[in-house]
Amino acid sequence: MADLELMSRLSDEEETKILLVVLDGLGGLPMIPEGPTELEAARTPNLDALAARSICGLSTPVAPGITPGSGPGHLSLFGYDPIECLVKRGVLSALGIGFDLQPGDLAARGNFCSVDPETGEITDRRAGRIGSDLGARLCEKLNGVQLEGVDRVFVEPVKEYRFALILRGEGLEDGLTGTDPQETGVPPLPVKATRPEAEETAELVNQWLEKAREVLAKDAQENNHPANSCNLRGLAKEPGLPQMPDVYKMRCACIATYPMYKGVARLAGMDILSTGPTIEDEVATLKESWEDYDFFFFHVKKIDSRGEDGDFNAKAAVIEHFDEVLPDMLALEPDVVIVTGDHSTPALCKNHSWHELPVLLWSRYVRRDDATTFGERPCMRGGLGHINHVDLLPLAMANAGRLEKYGA
Amino acid sequence: MADLELMSRLSDEEETKILLVVLDGLGGLPMIPEGPTELEAARTPNLDALAARSICGLSTPVAPGITPGSGPGHLSLFGYDPIECLVKRGVLSALGIGFDLQPGDLAARGNFCSVDPETGEITDRRAGRIGSDLGARLCEKLNGVQLEGVDRVFVEPVKEYRFALILRGEGLEDGLTGTDPQETGVPPLPVKATRPEAEETAELVNQWLEKAREVLAKDAQENNHPANSCNLRGLAKEPGLPQMPDVYKMRCACIATYPMYKGVARLAGMDILSTGPTIEDEVATLKESWEDYDFFFFHVKKIDSRGEDGDFNAKAAVIEHFDEVLPDMLALEPDVVIVTGDHSTPALCKNHSWHELPVLLWSRYVRRDDATTFGERPCMRGGLGHINHVDLLPLAMANAGRLEKYGA
Numbered sequence: 001m002a003d004l005e006l007m008s009r010l011s012d013e014e015e016t017k018i019l020l021v022v023l024d025g026l027g028g029l030p031m032i033p034e035g036p037t038e039l040e041a042a043r044t045p046n047l048d049a050l051a052a053r054s055i056c057g058l059s060t061p062v063a064p065g066i067t068p069g070s071g072p073g074h075l076s077l078f079g080y081d082p083i084e085c086l087v088k089r090g091v092l093s094a095l096g097i098g099f100d101l102q103p104g105d106l107a108a109r110g111n112f113c114s115v116d117p118e119t120g121e122i123t124d125r126r127a128g129r130i131g132s133d134l135g136a137r138l139c140e141k142l143n144g145v146q147l148e149g150v151d152r153v154f155v156e157p158v159k160e161y162r163f164a165l166i167l168r169g170e171g172l173e174d175g176l177t178g179t180d181p182q183e184t185g186v187p188p189l190p191v192k193a194t195r196p197e198a199e200e201t202a203e204l205v206n207q208w209l210e211k212a213r214e215v216l217a218k219d220a221q222e223n224n225h226p227a228n229s230c231n232l233r234g235l236a237k238e239p240g241l242p243q244m245p246d247v248y249k250m251r252c253a254c255i256a257t258y259p260m261y262k263g264v265a266r267l268a269g270m271d272i273l274s275t276g277p278t279i280e281d282e283v284a285t286l287k288e289s290w291e292d293y294d295f296f297f298f299h300v301k302k303i304d305s306r307g308e309d310g311d312f313n314a315k316a317a318v319i320e321h322f323d324e325v326l327p328d329m330l331a332l333e334p335d336v337v338i339v340t341g342d343h344s345t346p347a348l349c350k351n352h353s354w355h356e357l358p359v360l361l362w363s364r365y366v367r368r369d370d371a372t373t374f375g376e377r378p379c380m381r382g383g384l385g386h387i388n389h390v391d392l393l394p395l396a397m398a399n400a401g402r403l404e405k406y407g408a
Numbered sequence: 409m410a411d412l413e414l415m416s417r418l419s420d421e422e423e424t425k426i427l428l429v430v431l432d433g434l435g436g437l438p439m440i441p442e443g444p445t446e447l448e449a450a451r452t453p454n455l456d457a458l459a460a461r462s463i464c465g466l467s468t469p470v471a472p473g474i475t476p477g478s479g480p481g482h483l484s485l486f487g488y489d490p491i492e493c494l495v496k497r498g499v500l501s502a503l504g505i506g507f508d509l510q511p512g513d514l515a516a517r518g519n520f521c522s523v524d525p526e527t528g529e530i531t532d533r534r535a536g537r538i539g540s541d542l543g544a545r546l547c548e549k550l551n552g553v554q555l556e557g558v559d560r561v562f563v564e565p566v567k568e569y570r571f572a573l574i575l576r577g578e579g580l581e582d583g584l585t586g587t588d589p590q591e592t593g594v595p596p597l598p599v600k601a602t603r604p605e606a607e608e609t610a611e612l613v614n615q616w617l618e619k620a621r622e623v624l625a626k627d628a629q630e631n632n633h634p635a636n637s638c639n640l641r642g643l644a645k646e647p648g649l650p651q652m653p654d655v656y657k658m659r660c661a662c663i664a665t666y667p668m669y670k671g672v673a674r675l676a677g678m679d680i681l682s683t684g685p686t687i688e689d690e691v692a693t694l695k696e697s698w699e700d701y702d703f704f705f706f707h708v709k710k711i712d713s714r715g716e717d718g719d720f721n722a723k724a725a726v727i728e729h730f731d732e733v734l735p736d737m738l739a740l741e742p743d744v745v746i747v748t749g750d751h752s753t754p755a756l757c758k759n760h761s762w763h764e765l766p767v768l769l770w771s772r773y774v775r776r777d778d779a780t781t782f783g784e785r786p787c788m789r790g791g792l793g794h795i796n797h798v799d800l801l802p803l804a805m806a807n808a809g810r811l812e813k814y815g816a
Contacts, residue, residue: 006491010474053441365756367763367784368441383785385794387472394473398762405760406470407477407490408500408642 004079004247006406007394011249016335016400018250018295019286020393022077023322024070024261025304027344027357027376031312038307038347039358040375042316044323047339047360050330051374054337055366057384058356058376059392061343067354070260073342076389078244078268078297085241087267089234094164095263097156101238106172106201108235110155110163111180112138112227113188117217120187125180126161127227138227139163141219145211149204155212165232167205172237173198176205180231188231205235243269244295248397253289255282256299265297283325290332298329304352307345315347336399337362338392339374359384359392363399412487414814415802416655424743424808426658426703427694428801430485431730432478432669433712435752435765435784439720446715446755447766448783450724452731455747455768458738459782462745463774465792466764466784467800469751475762478668481750484797486652486676486705493649495675497642502572503671505564509646514580514609516643518563518571519588520546520635521596525625528595533588534569535635546635547571549627553619557612563620573640575613580645581606584613588639596639613643651677652703656805661697663690664707673705691733698740706737715753723755744807745770746800747782767792767800771807 028038035041061068062082071092072082090107101107112135114124135157142155142163150169157163175198179188191209193202213229220228244252246269254265254272262272271293275285279300286296300322306315330337340359343352358379360371369383397403436445443449469476470490479500480490498515509515520543522532543565550563550571558577565571583606587596599617601610621637628636652660654677662673662680670680679701683693687708694704708730714723738745748767751760766787768779777791805811 003491006471006474365437365754365761365763367437367445367788369785369788381789383788385466385788387794391472394471395762396473398473398475403473403475403762405475405477407480407494408497 004242007079007397008242008247010403010406011247011397012402012404013249014400014402016294016402018336018396018400019298019329019334019338020077020296020396021298021300021337021339022074023300023303023319023339023341025307025343025345025352026319026341027346027353027355028307028315029346029348029355031348037376038312038315039319040377041312042319042323044319044374046323046326047374048372050326050337050339050362051360051378052372053368054360054362055369055384056358056360056371056374056379056382057387058379058382059340059359059387059389060356061389065354067352068343069352070342071264073389074261074264075268077340077342077392079247079390079393080241080268081390085239087239087264088236090164090236091238092260092263093158093234094156094166095267096260097158097164098259098263099154099156099164099166101166101263102168103238103240104168104170104172105238106167106235107238108165108232110165111231111233112161112163112216113229113231114226115187115229117228122181122184122186122188124226125184125231130161130225130227132157132160134225134227135160135163138216138219141215142212145208145215147204147208147211153208161227167208171200173201174237176202176235178231178233178235179209180233188229191232191235205232239267241267241269245269248295249402250294251292252295252297253293254297254299255285256297256301257282258301261299261301270297279322279325283328286329287332303341304345307347308350310347310350312347335363336396338396340392356386357389359387361392361395361399365399412650412655415487415805416650418811418814419655419657419805420810420812421657422808422810424702424810426744426804426808427706427737427742427746428485428704428804429706429708429745429747430482431708431711431727431747431749433715433751433753433760434749435754435761435763436715436723437754437756437763439756445784446720446723447727448785449720450727450731452727452782454731454734455782456780458734458745458747458770459768459786460780461776462768462770463777463792464766464768464779464782464787464790465795466787466790467748467767467795467797468764469797473762475760476751477760478750479672481797482669482672483676485748485750485800487655487798487801488649488676489798493647495647495672496644498572498644499646500668500671501566501642502564502574503675504668505566505572506667506670507562507564507572507574509574509671509674510576511646511648512576512578512580513646514575514643515646516573516640518573519639519641520569520571520624521637521639522634523595523637525636530589530592530594530596532634533592533639538569538633538635540565540568542633542635543568543571546624546627549623550620553616553623555612555616555619561616569635575616579608581609582645584610584643586639586641586643587617588641596637599640599643613640647675649675649677653677656703657810658702659700660703660705661701662705662707663693664705664709665690666709669707669709678705687730687733691736694737695740711749712753715755716758718755718758720755743771744804746804748800764794765797767795769800769803769807773807
């Protein structure tokens with residue numbers, strides 16, 4: 001693996017364009033062992049024609065056997081070591097609701113819960129799964145809680161009993177434990193620092209919890225609802241990743257429809273282009289902004305969604321839908337095209353899985369292999385062999401003529 | 409990747425012989441997408457027959473997407489991590505002219521330049537590309553410049569306006585910036601230390617520069633030529649690599665015709681055998697010294713040269729030329745043969761490239777694959793799969809029975 005420092009040293013500004021298409025959850029499995037995968041079953045004449053002109057392979061998002069969440073699955077595609085650069089749940093939770101996280105922010109995932117008013121012991125970790133309306137009202141109330149030692153506190157509703165807490169200020173430190181004991185009959189845990197530098201921040205968060213719980217206890221009593229306390233998990237700082245435009249000397253754009261993917265792209269330093277909800281909208285955005293960027297991250301969400309539904313045919317249908325717009329994208333004449341996914345989501349599993357991703361890489365400078373269709377099995381015998389997500393962007397950079405020679 | 413310390417622990421003296429053939433710039437590309445590569449187009453019955461008895465694959469010299477210079481491309485073939493062991497331009501420049509660099513030497517690449525005598529600003533970074541004769545005379549003159557604090561100063565002509573500066577003495581330190589501002593209209597920069605340990609060395613080099621520039625200014629005025637100053641770049645110490653004979657318990661020899669490759673081999677601790685300019689001369693040298701060494705690095709340069717010319721047919725012709733002498737080499741009955749290159753140089757690119765190298769490994773103990781010809785596409789499906797240069801020498805050692813079992 002080439003590291004970001006080496007990339008930064010070798011990368012050059014050039015007039016070439018790279019298109020990275022991420023079909024979320026693309027990798028699949030046959031429903032019966034001898035059957036096709038979703039991608040193999042889908043009618044994809046345009047992807048097949050592109051695969052025939054490309055070099056293909058299977059790519060591991062994080063490491064063999066590791067099922068990635070959306071964060072690591074994308075960060076590795078953007079060239080970051082997904083183990084070194086783990087983005088924690090608190091940050092992803094904030095990104096997932098479209099919160100504009102700033103460098104230095106500390107974020108946590110919050111859950112409203114129920115505690116016994118006498119003993120303080122947790123009686124329901126999800127506060128009877130209260131509705132989103134009540135959750136939102138409670139967040140609004142908690143937004144009024146002031147905290148000395150930070151500039152701003154944001155409490156943002158996520159869904160039902162879930163919320164996001166963001167502290168903004170100088171000197172907030174990573175390395176904090178959560179408060180949820182993961183069982184009932186015991187009180188919430190205090191936030192603790194796992195490294196000495198974080199002790200002050202732990203103290204701040206505990207102060208916020210004390211105040212927030214007072215507000216919630218009072219509100220629950222007055223309005224007769226079960227959300228009389230809360231827990232925090234996954235406390236983490238905005239990771240301060242090296243920014244793609246600096247590392248790769250490219251103007252980088254993200255075209256995606258869901259907040260989570262826009263958020264991860266923003267962590268990496270991409271510009272987030274505003275676009276509509278359909279694949280066609282995304283293609284229109286790609287066309288409009290084609291001249292303004294060197295690198296495009298083009299994200300198609302619904303393939304993953306149908307995989308999580310366990311709906312093999314519906315997942316194949318979204319792949320076919322993407323195949324129909326592919327010629328319009330290729331008509332823009334990118335110098336390098338990569339098509340792959342961030343992780344597999346086989347309908348058979350109804351969930352993310354650890355399986356490798358089919359990947360195709362096209363440029364003028366690839367050595368074609370024998371693959372004439374795009375699918376897991378042709379890719380298994382492809383010329384890229386078994387590769388890692390983190391190596392795809394360096395390869396794209398090389399094929400775009402954007403990397404200088406290393407050493408004399 | 410097995411590291412050198414492990415190799416050193418496991419390696420044993422044995423009566424077996426390893427032949428590493430490096431066809432410089434071997435990897436290629438088709439000129440039209442569906443065409444053959446240079447190696448595939450070349451008529452190579454002997455390489456094909458050897459490939460059929462071997463295990464084949466594609467090998468990455470440094471990392472995916474990284475285009476290696478000759479230094480990293482060879483060091484990885486000799487088992488050194490090419491990122492950890494980057495050999496800088498100053499050292500390679502000295503090696504390239506056959507200078508006998510010693511451990512602890514500090515080397516720099518020098519350029520004669522023109523400066524405005526009044527302001528000291530650079531007016532021509534290459535001194536009007538003065539001829540090699542004048543360059544050599546100026547080097548001779550600079551060789552007379554004494555410098556307190558070092559044992560010896562060598563100023564060696566390279567070509568035209570380029571020279572190599574080597575300081576020899578105790579306590580010289582790495583971590584120095586160059587003086588060339590890469591533009592005209594500004595004066596040369598002073599050498600600066602990038603780490604505190606190098607400050608004394610920076611001061612020494614700046615003293616040399618002051619004296620050298622005085623000599624050049626005087627000579628330019630007296631003899632009316634434009635080379636009235638000079639710049640230094642790529643200042644670096646001889647890297648002090650672990651020596652192959654110690655690590656691998658092998659007597660190691662280099663057969664190469666160009667100073668650069670002999671130089672890199674010497675850095676690795678090989679004996680440099682004197683040989684003539686043709687491939688036949690090199691084979692004769694191999695025969696003569698066969699009994700005296702366990703490991704031979706056999707280098708064929710012209711394949712790369714013709715690739716850099718962009719001459720597909722001429723590159724294929726040099727490969728065919730090598731193929732003709734291969735039976736004479738195999739008649740020596742080496743126990744292990746590896747044929748590969750240090751990097752790709754596709755005629756299509758007219759330059760080094762990032763593409764993987766075809767590689768074949770023959771010994772009594774390989775598992776043969778289906779490859780019956782030697783070429784990029786058969787190797788793509790070869791039994792070695794996708795491998796890294798740095799892993800080839802450990803594999804050769806194992807096939808030569810020169811590595812003990814690891815652990816009980």
